[in-house]
Amino acid sequence: AQSVTQLGSHVSVSEGALVLLRCNYSSSVPPYLFWYVQYPNQGLQLLLKYTTGATLVKGINGFEAEFKKSETSFHLTKPSAHMSDAAEYFCAVSISGGSYIPTFGRGTSLIVHP
């Protein structure tokens, strides 16, 4: 079975500062990894995903994440935070080759201060 741990239920940054949201996963087989974002009053939106190939994955809105197998991590970063990035972010893992039923983390609320 797979699992996801997101460190920190809330992360607070200043506008323009680096955003780093941490995600560690556990999977007995090669994983597929995802980051989703939920803006207020909206549904979950896929930010980016890693399936195979390049371990540095670029997503929408300037976000990127790097799959590090040795560290079982898939941290989400953005060089410069914008006020519009304030949202809840979910890391998820699913099993490659299986049906798409991801296991989600508890989510991290990103707070951006002016």
Place this chain on the structure above:
Amino acid sequence: EAGVTQFPSHSVIEKGQTVTLRCDPISGHDNLYWYRRVMGKEIKFLLHFVKESKQDESGMPNNRFLAERTGGTYSTLKVQPAELEDSGVYFCASSQEGAKRNTEAFFGQGTRLTVV
């Protein structure tokens, strides 16, 4: 293209009452999933339909929950009778069958259910 649509967006009901949530997936998506998030906790899988068939319902909490997808189009999730611990946000998602089915699903905005 319309996305995944869920009705209602919010529902407040009393303990013991019945509530039915509806999900309209993206047209042509055979896979439909229900998830639930209890406040402050992770988003948990409830069940998975492929067309009208239940492929996996291992996440359904108990027999007070009944999901249907007659005709393989929209799906309903009924909670009867509702209990306080059923409060949370219920998400629906859909994905295509085929080569890309393992890599992305599209989520609705969720239904926030409050049982008082």
